[in-house]
Amino acid sequence: MPRRSDLGTGERFLVGSGTPASFLRMARVLPDGLGERAAKVPARELTPEEAREGARTDPALREAASRLGEMPLPRTDKPRAALGWTTRSVRTTVLETAESLFRLGLVEA
Numbered sequence: 001m002p003r004r005s006d007l008g009t010g011e012r013f014l015v016g017s018g019t020p021a022s023f024l025r026m027a028r029v030l031p032d033g034l035g036e037r038a039a040k041v042p043a044r045e046l047t048p049e050e051a052r053e054g055a056r057t058d059p060a061l062r063e064a065a066s067r068l069g070e071m072p073l074p075r076t077d078k079p080r081a082a083l084g085w086t087t088r089s090v091r092t093t094v095l096e097t098a099e100s101l102f103r104l105g106l107v108e109a
Contacts, residue, residue: 013079020071021090033095037102037109 024045030038046054048068055065079085088096101107 011082013083013085019090020073021094022071026090026094029091029094030098033091034098038098 022045027041027043030041031043051061051065051068055061076085076087098107102109
């Protein structure tokens, strides 16, 4: 639980683990942690050429294709200093997020 701090009042915090994680890296965590419930998770990464080609007809790929090669790295110094926030591993975050989506009925097993 974050500490109470006047430094964070009225501020916006975008946070991450401080370690970049590709969608493929996150996808590979799911079968190991969720077993059969992750059976539909894609197991391979598209090549840049496949992503660009797919973006021509698949709206879901358009933004991804426009960001090929990018690996944004959120900074964690501000929430650490203001809130005493600490990171969790990518694996823990991905699995707990997936479990939450199942529990809320937003994803079918």
